[in-house]
Amino acid sequence: xxxxxxxxxxxxxxxxxxxxxxxxxxxxxxxxxxxxxxxxxxxxxxxxxxxxxxxxxxxxxxxxxxxxxxxxxxxxxxxxxxxxxxxxxxxxxxxxxxxxxxxxxxxxxxxxxxxxxxxxxxxxxxxxxxxxxxxxxxxxxxxxxxxxxxxxxxxxxxxxxxxxxxxxxxxxxxxxxxxxxxxxxxxxxxxxxxxxxxxxxxxxxxxxxxxxxxxxxxxxxxxxxxxxxxxxxxxxxxxxxxxxxxxxxxxxxxxxxxx
Amino acid sequence: xxxxxxxxxxxxxxxxxxxxxxxxxxxxxxxxxxxxxxxxxxxxxxxxxxxxxxxxxxxxxxxxxxxxxxxxxxxxxxxxxxxxxxxxxxxxxxxxxxxxxxxxxxxxxxxxxxxxxxxxxxxxxxxxxxxxxxxxxxxxxxxxxxxxxxxxxxxxxxxxxxxxxxxxxxxxxxxxxxxxxxxxxxxxxxxxxxxxxxxxxxxxxxxxxxxxxxxxxxxxxxxxxxxxxxxxxxxxxxxxxxxxxxxxxxxxxxxxxxxxxxxxxxxxxxxxxxxxxxxxxxxxxxxxxxxxxxxxxxxxxxxxxxxxxxxxxxxxxxxxxxxxxxxxxxxxxxxxxxxxxxxxxxxxxxxxxxxxxxxxxxxxxxxxxxxxxxxxxxxxxxxxxxxxxxxxxxxxxxxxxxxxxxxx
Numbered sequence: 122x123x124x125x126x127x128x129x130x131x132x133x134x135x136x137x138x139x140x141x142x143x144x145x146x147x148x149x150x151x152x153x154x155x156x157x158x159x160x161x162x163x164x165x166x167x168x169x170x171x172x173x174x175x176x177x178x179x180x181x182x183x184x185x186x187x188x189x190x191x192x193x194x195x196x197x198x199x200x201x202x203x204x205x206x207x208x209x210x211x212x213x214x215x216x217x218x219x220x221x222x223x224x225x226x227x228x229x230x231x232x233x234x235x236x237x238x239x240x241x242x243x244x245x246x247x248x249x250x251x252x253x254x255x256x257x258x259x260x261x262x263x264x265x266x267x268x269x270x271x272x273x274x275x276x277x278x279x280x281x282x283x284x285x286x287x288x289x290x291x292x293x294x295x296x297x298x299x300x301x302x303x304x305x306x307x308x309x310x311x312x313x314x315x316x317x318x319x320x321x322x323x324x325x326x327x328x329x330x331x332x333x334x335x336x337x338x339x340x341x342x343x344x345x346x347x348x349x350x351x352x353x354x355x356x357x358x359x360x361x362x363x364x365x366x367x368x369x370x371x372x373x374x375x376x377x378x379x380x
Numbered sequence: 381x382x383x384x385x386x387x388x389x390x391x392x393x394x395x396x397x398x399x400x401x402x403x404x405x406x407x408x409x410x411x412x413x414x415x416x417x418x419x420x421x422x423x424x425x426x427x428x429x430x431x432x433x434x435x436x437x438x439x440x441x442x443x444x445x446x447x448x449x450x451x452x453x454x455x456x457x458x459x460x461x462x463x464x465x466x467x468x469x470x471x472x473x474x475x476x477x478x479x480x481x482x483x484x485x486x487x488x489x490x491x492x493x494x495x496x497x498x499x500x501x502x503x504x505x506x507x508x509x510x511x512x513x514x515x516x517x518x519x520x521x522x523x524x525x526x527x528x529x530x531x532x533x534x535x536x537x538x539x540x541x542x543x544x545x546x547x548x549x550x551x552x553x554x555x556x557x558x559x560x561x562x563x564x565x566x567x568x569x570x571x572x573x574x575x576x577x578x579x580x581x582x583x584x585x586x587x588x589x590x591x592x593x594x595x596x597x598x599x600x601x602x603x604x605x606x607x608x609x610x611x612x613x614x615x616x617x618x619x620x621x622x623x624x625x626x627x628x629x630x631x632x633x634x635x636x637x638x639x640x641x642x643x644x645x646x647x648x649x650x651x652x653x654x655x656x657x658x659x660x661x662x663x664x665x666x667x668x669x670x671x672x673x674x675x676x677x678x679x680x681x682x683x684x685x686x687x688x689x690x691x692x693x694x695x696x697x698x699x700x701x702x703x704x705x706x707x708x709x710x711x712x713x714x715x716x717x718x719x720x721x722x723x724x725x726x727x728x729x730x731x732x733x734x735x736x737x738x739x740x741x742x743x744x745x746x747x748x749x750x751x752x753x754x755x756x757x758x759x760x761x762x763x764x765x766x767x768x769x770x771x772x773x774x775x776x777x778x779x780x781x782x783x784x785x786x787x788x
Contacts, residue, residue: 135594135595135596136593136596136732139597157713214569215572216563216564216567216568219564242594242713243592243593245572245573245592245593246572247556247572248556248560248570248572250560251556251561252560252561252564255532255560255562255565256564260528260529261528261557261645262645263553263557264553277648281553281708282554283661284465284659285650285651285652286651286653287648287649287650288648288649288650288651289645289648290646291644291646295644295645301707301710301714302707335421338422339422340421340422342422342569343569343606344569344570344571344601344603345423345427345601345603345604346599346600346601347427347601347602348600350598350600351596352591352596352598355758356758357758358759358762359760359762360751360761361762361764362764365769365773366773368763368765369763369773370777372745372774373777373781375761376743376761377781379721379742380665380722380778
């Protein structure tokens with residue numbers, strides 16, 4: 122089974138600040154990690170390989186430093202890693218990002234399953250996974266919490282919804298975005314870490330992928346960010362101490378009109 | 381493609397310099413000069429220039445192949461995707477219709493709802509009462525439940541046919557899957573999970589404001605040169621108008637091609653786990669428990685309070701990881717993002733990962749025995765004390781109040 126996992130490197134914390142002079146995010150001094158949801162995608166890829174054989178290839182679009190995220194994926198057990206990095210990618214929105222990833226995947230040859238985290242913890246859009254499957258014109262299931270079975274090229278999965286879950290059957294190749302409930306990501310083994318250190322990370326830019334620079338980056342992005350700002354911090358309000366019956370009475374009086 | 385500065389219009393105001401993400405523009409002799417070796421022809425300066433002094437010529441066809449791209453002015457009207465489940469239009473749709481009405485006034489245009497499903501005539505009428513001028517309805521037994529592919533094909537075809545300037549959908553699990561796919565097919569911009577929508581008074585374009593980094597940063601995003609402008613919108617951010625049964629509108633039945641209804645994926649079963657409680661994302665009130673609950677069985681206390689308030693029960697990651705509550709109840713970064721009228725946090729210390737999932741709630745009530753818990757820094761009202769005493773007392777008091785108000 123050919124499995125491709127798409128990952129993104131994100132800042133470890135969501136508590137980021139804006140530089141007021143340049144109106145850009147301050148990223149210096151903040152550690153980078155693999156997007157937490159992508160860890161579940163990597164783990165699920167490895168589990169599918171353990172169940173059905175094959176190989177797991179991991180790809181990421183990002184700056185040259187994103188290589189460290191790919192090495193971490195290899196240390197967990199992924200077989201190969203490709204970094205999609207090119208100055209032309211800068212400023213890509215979800216349309217352009219999913220176009221780059223989909224184009225690279227086409228270049229990677231045949232595949233059975235593409236796995237993505239349900240969303241990234243920095244942008245929170247949840248749009249790139251479905252964007253990739255739309256570009257590739259393959260079926261998708263989002264918010265997958267379980268891959269029940271794969272039999273004769275037909276997969277059966279559970280998709281988390283607001284009320285519970287759906288059971289969906291679909292042919293491969295397909296793309297799944299996964300939620301936390303699907304598994305518990307493994308800790309890299311010592312051997313894995315040794316392997317990751319010397320692993321070759323393939324680097325692809327627009328030339329290798331075979332796409333036009335006008336189709337990616339800001340020029341390939343239909344959306345524009347016109348303003349970023351820090352929301353006014355939510356202030357603390359009234360704090361009550363004291364006798365339970367008294368504080369409960371006061372609180373209920375204050376909020377009863379909202380109910 | 382080429383870009384040039386129209387020297388007679390340029391006043392050297394510097395706005396384009398600030399807007400250029402690549403530092404490719406300088407002001408020389410009070411006129412903007414674009415360094416072409418650095419320019420990526422992104423068009424940010426064109427949008428920024430108030431005097432239309434920068435001209436960007438794009439080829440008529442880009443990636444979309446040889447389809448003739450219609451002009452922006454050919455797109456009119458605001459569409460709301462009327463998500464339905466089990467034949468019932470979802471509450472977020474009514475919130476979007478009332479917001480869409482407000483936006484439509486400012487654009488002097490009309491509001492339409494798009495309803496895909498089976499035997500939904502009553503719901504179509506309801507959409508008109510809730511603010512739609514037109515309802516496009518695709519009625520087919522095979523559309524009874526949401527499936528990515530047929531819904532994508534049909535919505536894409538309808539958008540191409542009618543060319544709305546704005547398309548809105550709830551940022552639900554269905555909306556976020558479907559609209560992402562549609563935006564790629566149409567080749568237009570999509571902004572996820574918006575909490576603010578406005579119209580730029582001069583350019584008449586949609587200003588879409590959304591949280592990123594778990595709400596620590598807000599970004600306003602536009603789709604300047606592609607249509608429609610598409611956005612998914614968070615639940616509970618905009619109030620819904622009450623239905624107006626005198627409102628008149630038009631119901632338009634759409635025929636679809638057989639090919640559009642084909643789905644490679646097959647829905648086998650829908651399992652409802654939260655039947656006994658209220659859907660977390662749609663709840664007006666959420667009672668949530670954390671590590672301070674001490675044990676899974678203590679969540680019964682929260683369930684009693686939730687029952688009185690017709691609320692949903694949530695949980696922090698700590699409570700879910702301890703196995704006290706199922707993951708579907710988890711609020712926070714790795715769980716759900718919620719925005720109720722009242723969020724009652726019981727025994728939740730308020731780690732940032734939890735706060736990002738609930739800090740846009742209108743009223744936050746925190747109950748915690750630790751007076752230094754970070755949750756108190758953002759709570760509208762906080763009670764420092766033992767939740768095992770306070771929660772039952774709250775339940776009792778709310779029950780009395782609601783009973784007397786029902787009787788009066």
